[in-house]
Amino acid sequence: MGNILRSRDKPLLNENSPLIGLESKSKLKWFNLRNVVLFITLLLCILIVLYVVFMIFYTPTKKSTLRLTSVATINNDYFEKCSPPVTCDPKAKYRTINGSCNNLQNPNWGAALTPFYRYMDPVFSDGISAFRVQSDGSPLPNARNLTLTIFQDTLRICDYKNNELLVPWGQFITHDTAFSPVRSVNSSFPAALDHCQDEHPPTECKAVIPLSPDDPVYGKYNLTILKFMRLITSPAYNCTLVPDTVLNKNTHYIDSSNVYGSDPDVTNELRLFRGGQLLYNTIKKQEYCPQDPTRVVKKGNETQVTIAFLAGDVNVNQNLGIALLQNLFLRFHNYIANQLEVAHPLWTDEIIYQETRRIVAAVTQIITYDNFLPIILGEKYINEYGLNHETNYDPTIMPSMAQEMTSGAFRLLHNIIPAKLNYMTENYTTYEVEEPSKSFLRPDTLIGNVDGLIRGLTETPGREPQSSYNDLISNIVIKIPSINTTGFDLLSYDIQRGRDVGLPPYTKMRSFCGLPQVKSFDDLSDHIPSKKIDQLKYFYSSVDDIDYYVGILLEDKVIGSMFGPTGSCVIADSFYRFRNGDRFFYDVKDQPGSFTSDQIQSLKKITLSHIICATSGIERIQKDAFRLIDHIRMMKLKPNCETYKIDLTAW
């Protein structure tokens, strides 16, 4: 029985039975399948473990994947031949005023009155300073003709995500990092430019932009030229360099030199020397930047005051938006200085001033990297260039503003300058509209209207970037006593400026940024619309003649960025260098000027909205001051100013 049962359980089979093969084959199959499953599971586990280990130890903060490597040969010339000897105190806690001694190995790097950095060598037709010519020897196309033909899409496309405040911030950072003065006489055009129609015109006329008699805007004013002056070059500072080299009058670092000055004499003129405060002017019970005394005219018993502010940067009065931010930052400095004085009654004027200056510069950097750059450059470039990562200070990085940036790529944002500015009441109704041509160098209407302008800028949708500029900035006529009637076409100036400083042509910069080489106009079609390529063919004899600025304005925008690939790469790399080449950048550790981690945490909480609340009569504002918030439907997204507290207990 037992055997039978056993045999039922396990049939006894003889080796030759055909069933043997079948059973062992299916066993083998099952065995293999199980092994395969086991193997795959094991492999998956290893991969997961490897991934986790990789994520823990790989910190993308250390290196960005993309960086530009300059191929210019002239970047050291000034430093080897002309830069003044400097002695530095490596233990200094505060930045110097002119930016020297930031880089201890190369103390003049990034200082005021040193040259702009070059990614590529300049291109001049004589190798020294003459404008580049086309490959067939003809002059480059007239900048105004390019503007009138290629850049006349006057349709305004609104940017409903961002408001107009983005523009003054961009200009504020520009005026911190660059100032390229032109060869003017007391900020007017030289008289020579009135003789460009003479039989033997003076040499200054070589750079002007001739106008056609039937110019749609300037024809009726009988203007024959757009007055354009070349930039001051190094011989003006007793330093002869070949090719012509432009020196930056401001410090290249983002160090709030536009608030404090880049020259110790200017800095002292702007200080009150009491309580760490900056000098201010009280008008109608409000604090403003000091008045430029040269603009106060006495007529008999009457004193006529044309509002002209003094600040660390001389372009403070250029337009209302920049004048607004300069005034808000003067007030912000004095607000912080007051708080520090109350908390530290024993601190001297000097300590309060320097500590406040250090805080103001840090907050400016934070707003720029945390709020401004993500909007203009977008995620791709922010990530690729590591602009949102902790600073990794590297003294071999040249921190200077690049010529290709200041006379090229960074100007691309001129295409989002709004046509008009609105002043708004507390109920968000517009009570006045200002045109740039009327307020150019005349910020008078800011007095008593600071809150109105802040509301107007934060409540009005921005302008979506497009190739053309708005008509009220590129087709205007300016009439002010110091300048007389003159045409003002910012787009034509931007094209001409690139030639003035010998920027390499578009195709060279394009390949430098890693885009495919182009051999013909049609090869541009990967990034430039074909209609525009046809227009370029008309103006330029070869694809390699196209002006850099013309090319980058025409490039299709990279998704998320306000610029095409060639503009984005130069802007991203510049901001990489401004940060990682600055020993005093706010989060650099282990330096005499480093903040404590508590201080950094407090600084990171200060936004532009905090500054607006601390310095104006505004009662409510959105958390991200550059974002457009519909006040009717989303008022709850505009918290009360009382919620924007600035905490300085870490000091």
Ligand code: HEM
């Ligand atoms: C209402 C707003 C603005 C006006 C009226 C304005 C006007 C001007 C003018 C007249 C120049 C000198 C042009 C020349 O002859 O070369 C200039 C230069 C420049 N602008 Fe603007 N701009 C504005 C906003 C901006 C913004 C938002 C940016 C960028 C974010 C910007 C970037 C620059 C740069 C980089 C330069 C060259 C600076 C230098 O090297 O000195 N501007 N702008």
Ligand SMILES: [Ca+2]
């Ligand atoms: Ca600066």
